[in-house]
Amino acid sequence: MEGSNMNDMSQFDQGVAVDTIKMQSRGVNVFYGDTHAIKDVDVDIADKTVTAFIGPSGCGKSTFLRVLNRMNDTIDICRVTGKTTLEGEDIYDPKVDPVQLRAKVGMVFQKPNPFPKSIFDNVAYGPRIHGLSQNKSDLEDIVEKSLRRAALWDEVKDRLQAPGTGLSGGQQQRLCIARAVATSPEVLLMDEPCSALDPIATAQVEELIDELRTQYSVVIVTHSMQQAARVSQKTAFFHLGNLVEFDETDTIFTNPSDPRTESYITGRIG
Amino acid sequence: MTDMPISTAPARSLYAQDARTKKRNRAESRFRTYGMAAVATGIIALIVLLTSILGNGLSAFRQTYVSFPVELTAERLDPDGNRNPEEMAAVTTFGYLPILAESFAAHLEAEGIETEMGIREIAAMLSEEAPAQVRAMVLANPELVGTTIDAQILVGGRIDGYFKGRVTLDSAERDRNVTPEQLMLAQELADRGMMETRFNWEFITWPDASGSRPEAAGLGVAIIGSLYMMIVVLVLALPVGVAASIYLEEFAPKNRLTDLIEVNISNLAAVPSIVFGILGLAVFINFMNFNQSSPLVGGLVLTLMTLPTIIIATRASLRAVPPSIRQAALGLGASKMQSIFHHVLPLAMPGILTGTIIGLAQALGETAPLLLIGMVAFVREYPDFLSTHSNTFPLMGDGATALPVQVYSWTQRSDPAFVERASGAIIVLLVFLLMMNLIAIVLRRRFERRW
Ligand SMILES: Nc1ncnc2c1ncn2[C@@H]1O[C@H](COP(=O)(O)OP(=O)(O)OP(=O)(O)O)[C@@H](O)[C@H]1O
Ligand SMILES: [Mg+2]
Numbered sequence: 001m002e003g004s005n006m007n008d009m010s011q012f013d014q015g016v017a018v019d020t021i022k023m024q025s026r027g028v029n030v031f032y033g034d035t036h037a038i039k040d041v042d043v044d045i046a047d048k049t050v051t052a053f054i055g056p057s058g059c060g061k062s063t064f065l066r067v068l069n070r071m072n073d074t075i076d077i078c079r080v081t082g083k084t085t086l087e088g089e090d091i092y093d094p095k096v097d098p099v100q101l102r103a104k105v106g107m108v109f110q111k112p113n114p115f116p117k118s119i120f121d122n123v124a125y126g127p128r129i130h131g132l133s134q135n136k137s138d139l140e141d142i143v144e145k146s147l148r149r150a151a152l153w154d155e156v157k158d159r160l161q162a163p164g165t166g167l168s169g170g171q172q173q174r175l176c177i178a179r180a181v182a183t184s185p186e187v188l189l190m191d192e193p194c195s196a197l198d199p200i201a202t203a204q205v206e207e208l209i210d211e212l213r214t215q216y217s218v219v220i221v222t223h224s225m226q227q228a229a230r231v232s233q234k235t236a237f238f239h240l241g242n243l244v245e246f247d248e249t250d251t252i253f254t255n256p257s258d259p260r261t262e263s264y265i266t267g268r269i270g
Numbered sequence: 271m272t273d274m275p276i277s278t279a280p281a282r283s284l285y286a287q288d289a290r291t292k293k294r295n296r297a298e299s300r301f302r303t304y305g306m307a308a309v310a311t312g313i314i315a316l317i318v319l320l321t322s323i324l325g326n327g328l329s330a331f332r333q334t335y336v337s338f339p340v341e342l343t344a345e346r347l348d349p350d351g352n353r354n355p356e357e358m359a360a361v362t363t364f365g366y367l368p369i370l371a372e373s374f375a376a377h378l379e380a381e382g383i384e385t386e387m388g389i390r391e392i393a394a395m396l397s398e399e400a401p402a403q404v405r406a407m408v409l410a411n412p413e414l415v416g417t418t419i420d421a422q423i424l425v426g427g428r429i430d431g432y433f434k435g436r437v438t439l440d441s442a443e444r445d446r447n448v449t450p451e452q453l454m455l456a457q458e459l460a461d462r463g464m465m466e467t468r469f470n471w472e473f474i475t476w477p478d479a480s481g482s483r484p485e486a487a488g489l490g491v492a493i494i495g496s497l498y499m500m501i502v503v504l505v506l507a508l509p510v511g512v513a514a515s516i517y518l519e520e521f522a523p524k525n526r527l528t529d530l531i532e533v534n535i536s537n538l539a540a541v542p543s544i545v546f547g548i549l550g551l552a553v554f555i556n557f558m559n560f561n562q563s564s565p566l567v568g569g570l571v572l573t574l575m576t577l578p579t580i581i582i583a584t585r586a587s588l589r590a591v592p593p594s595i596r597q598a599a600l601g602l603g604a605s606k607m608q609s610i611f612h613h614v615l616p617l618a619m620p621g622i623l624t625g626t627i628i629g630l631a632q633a634l635g636e637t638a639p640l641l642l643i644g645m646v647a648f649v650r651e652y653p654d655f656l657s658t659h660s661n662t663f664p665l666m667g668d669g670a671t672a673l674p675v676q677v678y679s680w681t682q683r684s685d686p687a688f689v690e691r692a693s694g695a696i697i698v699l700l701v702f703l704l705m706m707n708l709i710a711i712v713l714r715r716r717f718e719r720r721w
Binding site for chain 1: 604
């Protein structure tokens with residue numbers, strides 16, 4: 001494991017010079033009613049990079065992830081302040097239609113939530129509503145490719161018409177990943193995508209994340225330090241709504257500057 | 271395998287129930303008994319209800335007819351001899367009465383059946399509706415005049431009641447409308463196979479008849495009226511109700527105003543239906559000058575009554591769709607509208623359908639508001655609801671009646687034969703409700719199969 005870890009780091013080192021910033025947040029605060037869930041957070045999400053969010057449960061990782069594709073809009077009591085841009089455009093600008101934003105910034109949720117439709121229709125839904133396919137065989141190609149990337153194809157290729165809700169928890173999560181990938185988003189937000197997966201599927205998803213990095217930005221929330229170290233190039237550590245430390249993964253795990261980060265990754269708080 | 275000793279003599283044996291467990295189990299079995307008692311009471315009540323209704327009402331579907339040749343003498347029915355139906359219509363049912371009476375008496379004589387009764391008394395055994403029945407037959411087919419036809423003629427309600435056990439020789443002694451001699455003659459005719467009680471489609475197809483001829487009263491007009499009103503309710507209440515619920519549940523901001531609307535909708539569902547009748551009377555008839563007792567007005571009133579039911583059921587089933595489904599769709603870049611119509615609505619559909627059918631069933635059985643808008647009127651003729659000839663809006667013209675109103679007005683009549691009619695109408699109503707529930711189940715199955 002150490003070996004592959006080092007390998008990732010070196011890849012990252014080469015990539016950093018050409019990386020541009022895809023999304024940028026400045027002074028973001030999130031309130032649920034009176035609860036101050038995110039406190040004055042600045043984050044840069046680099047293009048073609050995997051950024052990991054780590055931190056103890058309830059620290060606001062999911063909340064901040066939802067800031068990036070405005071899913072917080074769907075929560076009535078939620079209020080977001082500050083500035084967040086995607087390629088320089090303020091995503092909270094009144095002119096922005098969140099629907100258009102979410103087509104570019106896809107999301108995999110913490111709990112698997114397949115549609116109660118067939119496996120095929122689950123994956124084909126995004127391409128259908130965004131008009132990504134010209135014809136039926138095009139659509140079938142997209143579905144197959146997406147399911148393969150999510151390491152699910154071999155398990156479901158014979159029962160594409162079976163209900164997606166009839167899959168196991170881990171399969172459902174991979175189906176949701178395939179569904180998100182099928183719309184080819186520019187940024188993919190993944191909220192603990194591997195929490196329900198066995199080590200083999202986890203490795204496959206991590207492989208997918210690594211592959212996605214060649215084209216997209218990926219933001220992944222994880223509770224597994226090893227996973228963050230394996231797949232990400234940048235890591236943000238959240239604690240009680242604050243962004244405590246945001247740096248290259250290498251630095252965070254080997255030489256954190258904040259004592260809270262160090263105690264978290266060594267398992268003393270959390 | 272193992273050298274470890276097995277621990278014996280547990281402090282609390284699993285074989286003996288301790289006091290708490292016993293208490294818990296007793297409470298549980300008590301609760302089960304209450305539950306079974308409640309269910310049993312319900313079933314007994316249902317059985318009693320059904321047996322009483324079926325016992326009273328099934329006979330309405332059977333009616334007694336007498337068959338004999340009727341000589342349609344041309345001199346009386348078509349004095350001018352040109353078989354022109356318009357001129358023949360000048361001969362009223364009173365012109366047909368003697369023809370029937372004479373044919374009937376002549377037939378008795380020909381068959382060698384002796385009776386001391388005069389022709390008047392013999393003819394009184396036939397239904398008052400019989401001349402109209404023959405007249406309609408003749409006017410529809412003028413060529414029959416001058417021939418002798420083998421006709422099945424409706425007999426009077428008392429004679430019919432005799433074959434159904436409602437009228438006896440004893441009760442006939444005290445009855446001004448029937449004599450024991452008539453009953454005995456009827457019995458003889460029945461023995462000879464000339465008079466028989468057979469299945470009676472006319473109960474379902476004929477319109478209502480006046481109080482003195484229960485044997486000819488049918489449900490046709492009421493069924494058509496109810497049907498049209500159900501169509502109006504379905505066409506208006508379902509789309510409006512579902513659209514309103516979707517808006518309120520998914521789009522409307524949550525504020526004081528929507529709270530107020532919500533409370534009011536819940537209250538409307540509890541408003542006594544007669545209030546909707548008063549509203550309909552004031553708004554549709556007095557203010558908008560719609561025709562009294564037209565099916566459109568009835569349908570509108572029932573729509574108002576059904577809307578809250580549909581809205582409440584629809585909102586409940588929309589709310590029951592897990593939010594994660596909406597989030598999944600929104601997260602993929604679907605618009606709110608797409609997430610609702612592609613994912614939420616199909617999942618809510620079974621609930622919406624159930625609510626709608628319950629609302630429709632309520633509306634089908636509703637009497638009070640219809641009485642207020644004048645539907646209690648006695649409708650003798652099939653109304654021309656679609657207004658093919660007049661220039662009124664469809665469903666706005668002729669007055670209508672509805673199944674429950676028909677039940678109500680039949681129970682108001684003095685002749686005991688109408689009790690049977692009313693119970694028969696209730697059976698028809700129940701069959702309709704049963705069919706609606708079946709449709710609901712079938713639709714629900716279909717939608718559920720598609721998850
Ligand atoms: N819909 C909501 N309404 C009210 N408060 C919320 C809501 N969602 C999250 N919160 C609060 O915001 C804070 C951050 O929650 P969030 O879900 O972002 O945590 P998290 O870091 O993702 O935790 P976990 O690792 O357990 O998923 C918590 O205190 C939580 O109680
Ligand atoms: Mg979370």
